[in-house]
Amino acid sequence: MPGCSSWADAAYPPCWAGSDFPSIRLINTPGGAHRHRLRLSAPSWSFPYSSAWKSSIAPAGSFRGFWGGPLGHLPPGHVAAVGRRASSPLHAGFHSADGRVPDPQAAGRCKVFFIGNALVDLFLQSLNWPFGSACAVALVAIMVGTISLYLRITRAQASATSP
Amino acid sequence: MLRGYATIIYLFLYAPIALIVLFSFNAQQRQRFQHFAVLWYGKAAHNTFVIEALENSAIVASTSASLATIMGTWPHSPCSGSKDRCGLPSTA
Numbered sequence: 001m002p003g004c005s006s007w008a009d010a011a012y013p014p015c016w017a018g019s020d021f022p023s024i025r026l027i028n029t030p031g032g033a034h035r036h037r038l039r040l041s042a043p044s045w046s047f048p049y050s051s052a053w054k055s056s057i058a059p060a061g062s063f064r065g066f067w068g069g070p071l072g073h074l075p076p077g078h079v080a081a082v083g084r085r086a087s088s089p090l091h092a093g094f095h096s097a098d099g100r101v102p103d104p105q106a107a108g109r110c111k112v113f114f115i116g117n118a119l120v121d122l123f124l125q126s127l128n129w130p131f132g133s134a135c136a137v138a139l140v141a142i143m144v145g146t147i148s149l150y151l152r153i154t155r156a157q158a159s160a161t162s163p
Numbered sequence: 164m165l166r167g168y169a170t171i172i173y174l175f176l177y178a179p180i181a182l183i184v185l186f187s188f189n190a191q192q193r194q195r196f197q198h199f200a201v202l203w204y205g206k207a208a209h210n211t212f213v214i215e216a217l218e219n220s221a222i223v224a225s226t227s228a229s230l231a232t233i234m235g236t237w238p239h240s241p242c243s244g245s246k247d248r249c250g251l252p253s254t255a
Contacts, residue, residue: 114216118212130188130203131192133185137187138208139217
């Protein structure tokens with residue numbers, strides 16, 4: 001298994017042919033878990049995971065929060081993943097043998113999701129530029145509206161108090 | 164000459180922003196720009212993750228701004244009255 005640097009990597013079939021085990025993203029964000037749930041119908045690859053496999057990969061940084069949370073209580077099942085391109089990070093998600101998927105909200109409980117996280121997620125990970133652009137433009141509109149409202153109020157107050 | 168440089172610099176600064184605005188009205192997600200549509204704004208307004216993220220950001224922003232305003236304008240704060248006490252140069 002030339003591309004598999006560990007037994008955990010060996011669970012990723014392309015690494016048998018020399019491909020590197022891809023970095024995994026989105027796994028502990030609500031959006032990532034939600035998108036994965038939608039894509040579970042047609043994953044690129046899927047393989048069973050066991051408690052031993054979980055413990056072997058658990059020390060990896062991005063997994064730690066997720067592992068200590070909902071996935072730690074999920075019984076053995078399958079990990080399914082979708083990779084957009086060979087160079088892109090793997091979008092992975094887990095579901096147990098009885099079909100249960102970690103709740104997106106529970107999966108994201110280790111991280112507070114701000115609007116900046118959402119924008120980065122939309123542009124760089126989902127590659128949904130129109131949606132990200134619409135969110136960004138709406139955010140700018142909200143800020144401009146708030147500032148103009150503040151200026152209007154302060155000007156009205158200033159004109160009312162001036163002789 | 165100077166006007167040309169200024170135009171190039173302004174284009175470099177503002178063209179990406181203009182592209183972002185243009186993309187937000189694209190009807191298709193992964194295709195070239197074909198025609199204007201506002202469906203992404205509707206999707207953004209009904210997306211629970213975006214709304215929740217916006218709420219989180221608004222809570223943190225309003226709380227930190229309020230606290231900073233209170234702390235900065237507090238009548239008996241170390242900085243009130245004399246800026247020297249804060250280590251700032253006195254303007255008087």
